[in-house]
Amino acid sequence: MRQRVEKKLNQHLMLPIKLFMGREKSGGIVLILSVTLAMILANSNIAESYFHFFEQQVGFIVNGEPYLNYSLHHWINDGLMAMFFFVVGLELKREFIGGELADIRNTILPIGAAIGGMIIPALIFLSLNIGTAQTMGWGIPMATDIAFALGVVYLLGDKVPVSAKVFLTTLAIVDDLGAVLVIAFFYTSELSIASLLFGLGFLAVMFIGNRLGIKSPFFYAALGIGGVWVTFLLSGIHATIAAVLAAFMIPADAKINESVYLKRMKKLTRRFEHEVANEVRTLEEGQVDVLTHIQHDTTIAIPLLQQLEHKMSPIVTFLIMPIFAIANAGISFTDLSLSDIFSTHVALGVTLGLLLGKPIGIIGATFLMVKMRWATLPSAITRRTLLGLGMLASIGFTMSMFISTLAFTNELLMTQAKLGIFLASILGGIGGYVLLNKKK
Template sequence: MARRERYFTKLFNDFFHSEKASGIILMGCTLFSLVVVNSAWGEGYLHLWEHPLGTNTVEYWINDGLMTIFFLLVGLELEREVYIGELSHVKQAMLPLIAALGGMLVPAGIHFVFNRGLPSQDGAGIPMATDIAFALAALSLLGNRVPVSLKIFLTALAVIDDLGAILVIALFYTDSLQWTNLLIALSVFGVLLIFNRIKVRNLIPYLAGGVVMWYFMLHSGIHATISGVLLAFAIPFGNGDEKSTSYILQHFLHRPVAFVIVPLFALANTCVIIQPTWVDNLVSANSLGIMFGLVAGKPIGIFLFAYAAVQLKLSHLPGDLQWKQIFGAGMLGGIGFTMSIFITLLAFETGGFIDDSKIAIMLSSIVAGTLGFFWLKASLPKTLAGE
């Protein structure tokens, strides 16, 4: 246990608590957006996000610009996990890694079964994602009954899940490539890696290079947010202490991302006009694929793959956890929201599919979060050992 406590650092505490608060704010933003867009002010509210800003709309710059910073933070968190966190030792890393793989493949497979051969088939990536903020916010409601190892497992699971979503975006939601722009973006990334190698610690060259890389990635056909993850792995990690470049940037980004960028994304992308037929649309193949994928596919995939990893001796279950708690964490993994909506916007071009998907995602996330909360409330001990 002492070994695991060593990884429960100040930065992890900051991350956990900022994501917890962010989840509560996200819930408020979503409710606000849904109420306003379906009121007498709905047309003006929609126009706010569709208002031209330069060559594109406000919504576009949030999704393709500000969300790159969100992915930069995800990359920095993943980098920390790989170097000194849950993913730094193979045995420890395999449990959340394999569990996350199951939590992506099973939901995607469920959606594919429902939608094979249909225009909505491209939405298979939608139920693969986990929303870190909402998942950790739900877990935090259980207070000090939650073991550190379960917090770390769910956090590592969600971060790996986000990486999987990023790879899915890069591989399956790229229509056409502009090779010249892509090669320029990758060349900039290469230069930043050289800066890292020669021990340039000043953030300015990395941030400036990141902007250039983002610009050319934006015009390459690959979604520009990928540049955020690449930039994260170019920034020097050092020994990961409070003086390291990676730590300084990650610590700085926590609050702007949690309290500004992700809430703005929620406000701009939950402007769903509830049609009279919305209930009927819930039984469409796409909606059923999303709902069954998130609510059932996520916990089943996470649990079965984690169980297989332990049985095959690829990893081990932490001593203070039980399998029913892993299943409960898998239920919270079914809270898709931010990343699921993000993939929806890439998967579909028609408003009908997009709006129906958003409604299915929001309802599924509510159900998954509620079930996960009550499941863990029943399965966690009343007090932790040693208290």
């Protein structure tokens, strides 16, 4: 009985996490290549064309008037990145239902560590930029790039204990949730109440559809994209928040449960065995009919939430994120001087916020919770391991860069923020790798 329970837990809890982590390893490599390409293009003889390309206006013409007319850069950050945040929302919902965040008692330590790792970086940035317009960038060093952080961990293989991998995974998930909340509450422009109410209305319809048992992906796609996303875009709330909220409305239960599925499979398998096979490569019509039923039942036995996550994750990892990196990571050093870089404390605040604030916040919160006996630290996580995980959490890249595009409109400030993100991410990645790269 115990073995069956453990096997079931491994299949439904640990296996999805392992598969997710495996994707992040290769996804991190693709991101590095994309960033490198962006830097090369930004400092080549076609740099002007590179920057101009993403400033092209793209929109619709309705009755001779432009509608939803934005730059290509804006469409990437508000449109394509909505797919990234939709997958983040799916992952968060799955984790809350049956994953790392399902039982608060088991996750209180990494949740507390994540909160500490968000507060301290923000305070460091604010302390260096207080009293200036640059304080809007306080959210930039709060974020951890889950793709890069987990990519480094999995490059190290079994040198990193499983408990440390789970700790970092949970921390990164909570960090993502924190970043989403920061964007929603602190990086939202002027609100259009009417558009927002329409958006909430579409969300309500999605919720009702979920409760009524509607499992059609087309139903949720039509309401999510044509309804929620468009109205949130027009409301002033960042459209990526619409993607997260829409993801929470996706059904997490399947059309048929496991016991029904197993009964059907046994019945169909017996039917297949009794079908008379022919002597050629093709199947008999009866065999094809049975296999078609097996294929259909297997599909509806998987919750729509997990179907979408499984199908969309590779698209986000290997297409959306590289496009985002190429569009946003290019920094031209041609006319950039040291005096420009340090004309404000943005670069310094981001660098120190990530590189020092993340480890200090994570380690400090962890030791405080252990000292107060609110949680226990797994025996396999030593102080060196914890410091290494804290350093990896300072890899802010994707989410930090995204927040920088919301915090600043000034090109120089955005460049300073990007430099700070790059420097902290590189040093944090190297530092974390060295600290964790030890024999078991």
